[in-house]
Amino acid sequence: xxxxxxxxxxxxxxxxxxxxxxxxxxxxxxxxxxxxxxxxxxxxxxxxxxxxxxxxxxxxxxxxxxxxxxxxxxxxxxxxxxxxxxxxxxxxxxxxxxxxxxxxxxxxxxxxxxxxxxxxxxxxxxxxxxxxxxxxxxxxxxxxxxxxxxxxxxxxxxxxxxxxxxxxxxxxxxxxxxxxxxxxxxxxxxxxxxxxxxxxxxxxxxxxxxxxxxxxxxxxxxxxxxxxxxxxxxxxxxxxxxxxxxxxxxxxxxxxxxxxxxxxxxxxxxxxxxxxxxxxxxxxxxxxxxxxxxxxxxxxxxxxxxxxxxxxxxxxxxxxxxxxxxxxxxxxxxxxxxxxxxxxxxxxxxxxxxxxxxxxxxxxx
Ligand code: GDP
Numbered sequence: 001x002x003x004x005x006x007x008x009x010x011x012x013x014x015x016x017x018x019x020x021x022x023x024x025x026x027x028x029x030x031x032x033x034x035x036x037x038x039x040x041x042x043x044x045x046x047x048x049x050x051x052x053x054x055x056x057x058x059x060x061x062x063x064x065x066x067x068x069x070x071x072x073x074x075x076x077x078x079x080x081x082x083x084x085x086x087x088x089x090x091x092x093x094x095x096x097x098x099x100x101x102x103x104x105x106x107x108x109x110x111x112x113x114x115x116x117x118x119x120x121x122x123x124x125x126x127x128x129x130x131x132x133x134x135x136x137x138x139x140x141x142x143x144x145x146x147x148x149x150x151x152x153x154x155x156x157x158x159x160x161x162x163x164x165x166x167x168x169x170x171x172x173x174x175x176x177x178x179x180x181x182x183x184x185x186x187x188x189x190x191x192x193x194x195x196x197x198x199x200x201x202x203x204x205x206x207x208x209x210x211x212x213x214x215x216x217x218x219x220x221x222x223x224x225x226x227x228x229x230x231x232x233x234x235x236x237x238x239x240x241x242x243x244x245x246x247x248x249x250x251x252x253x254x255x256x257x258x259x260x261x262x263x264x265x266x267x268x269x270x271x272x273x274x275x276x277x278x279x280x281x282x283x284x285x286x287x288x289x290x291x292x293x294x295x296x297x298x299x300x301x302x303x304x305x306x307x308x309x310x311x312x313x314x315x316x317x318x319x320x321x322x323x324x325x326x327x328x329x330x331x332x333x334x335x336x337x338x339x340x341x342x343x344x345x346x347x348x349x350x351x352x353x354x355x356x357x358x359x360x361x362x363x364x365x
Contacts, residue, residue, distance in 0.1 A: 011113060101204065124203070283297075284358070325343070
């Protein structure tokens with residue numbers, strides 16, 4: 001399954017944030033497809049629609065969907081000494097599908113900053129530069145290989161060569177490959193290169209307790225936002241310390257605490273949703289009397305593929321997907337009424353599942 005990796009320099013609050021994740025986190029027993037690994041935290045995806053569907057269908061059980069964060073902490077020590085991040089760190093990053101980079105935006109004289117003072121842009125650049133250098137090595141090696149084929153006018157090699165040159169130029173200007181525009185054809189080639197700077201990335205600005213409600217006043221947060229905008233990346237503001245307290249609460253207690261803090265949604269919940277989108281994940285629902293349940297699928301999946309997430313039998317024996325959009329079902333107020341209104345569609349094998357679809361799969365066993 002897809003995973004988002006959490007990275008950052010030492011003392012920026014990674015461990016604190018990851019602890020909040022595991023505290024809020026789901027028992028892996030409920031999600032047998034998830035990895036059991038101390039560096040992996042399973043989070044349930046907050047989704048208001050699941051609550052609404054539960055009120056509508058009144059099932060015996062409601063099950064949210066989940067996905068994984070991987071902690072890539074503690075391996076970045078060499079970075080501060082200007083040594084490279086080491087192969088282990090890079091190979092861990094290689095294995096994740098998206099990157100959440102934690103940057104320190106809180107001042108605290110008791111907590112040493114690795115480079116002496118709080119400067120989130122410097123921090124980001126230290127890490128990004130390591131990834132850029134690793135990618136440059138990959139690109140240069142690849143260029144050497146295709147060169148000969150290019151001289152022989154090999155079409156595929158020429159297409160790859162063009163992509164490699166474009167990537168190389170960007171990397172040499174310290175621009176991550178994810179900031180570049182490629183054609184659909186080229187995007188496929190880029191994917192095959194497995195470059196670190198082509199992974200979707202977001203920034204997590206870690207602020208102090210008293211700034212979480214109005215983070216816009218924090219000059220460091222503003223600097224991170226300006227930086228991220230240039231590469232089209234999202235910024236999530238959290239206070240890692242408070243997140244671990246929030247993570248212990250549920251329902252009304254959580255609501256009240258958030259109100260006291262003056263925030264609408266916990267930073268962690270925002271981060272979970274943002275990382276989920278970054279990974280290209282979306283949710284469909286099944287809604288029966290026994291169980292209302294959210295399922296994670298990858299955007300672009302067909303109905304049989306999405307069915308296969310529940311059970312491989314569902315994919316193999318797929319006949320049809322009885323589908324209604326969440327909004328249509330909610331408006332109708334009842335499945336039977338949605339049917340009368342013609343809002344329930346019978347979709348076949350080619351159907352591309354959409355976020356929010358409520359689906360009943362029909363299949364042969
Ligand atoms: P890591 O090295 O990036 O994993 O950083 P840690 O999570 O261990 O945090 C380093 C120090 O910063 C610890 O003493 C944390 O308690 C502290 N810290 C982390 N987040 C916050 C925060 O939001 N506010 C404050 N004041 N301190 C924090």
